[in-house]
Amino acid sequence: MKLLQPDTLIRNPNGLPIMASVTVNCCASRLWAMVGQFAGFDVFIPDLMHIEMTGSGVGALRTKFFRDGNCVVEQLNSRDEQAMHMTWTTIYNTLGVARLWAAIHVETLEKERSRVTWTIIAEPTEGVGPGFEQFVQGFANSALENVRRLLG
Template identity: 75%
Template sequence: MKRLQPDTLIRNPTGRPIVASRVIDCQARRVWNMVGTFSGFDVFIPALSHIEMTGTGVGALRTKFFRDGNQVVEQLNSRDEHAMYMTWTTLYNTLGVARLWAAINVDALETQCSRVTWTLIAEPEDAAQVGFEQFVQAFAESALDNVSRLLGPQ
């Protein structure tokens, strides 16, 4: 009998990063308070009905429930409150994504102006899936448009 060895199904995706970025007329800390809250993405992603958390801090899991019935489970890999960035990995989903790693960060440009950048590296379950990168890009762009609408000048 073969001796059992440590194994895992988790591996980082490979491929071209997909990047969405917005300059927002808003103080960086205020933008970070929205996009840097791992449990709060349902505030700026209307497709989410709610989020359930398991644990806190790095290593915590979030389950995102979409209004259309899809679910995504993600693990927080890193988070730096001072530098205003965090990274996470998708562990399970019903969206047809094989692997996904993401990062979001906020940079202060001026006192009342900041840039939020969402970087994703993702692989579809079906390598022949048409439009996968465009879907991921459009999802991230739409979410950041919502952040800009919610926090920008009223």
């Protein structure tokens, strides 16, 4: 009998980064207060019905429930309050995403002007047709436009 060895299904995705970015007419700390809350993405993503958290801080899991019935479970990998950035990985979903890593970062441009950048690297599950990258790009762009609308 072969000895069992450590294994995991979690792998970082390969692919080109998909980036969305908006400039908002507010201070960076106010922008970070919105987009830097791992449990609070339903504030600026209208397609999210609600989010349930398991744990807190790095390693916490969030389950995002979408209005269309889809579900996504993600783990917070890193979060830096001072640098205003965080990263996370999708570990389960019903959206046709095989692997996804994401980062969000807020930077000050001027006293009352700041920028948020959302970077996503994702791979579709086998059988997902063309248009996957456009779907991911459109989702991120729409979410950040909502942030601009809500804060600007």
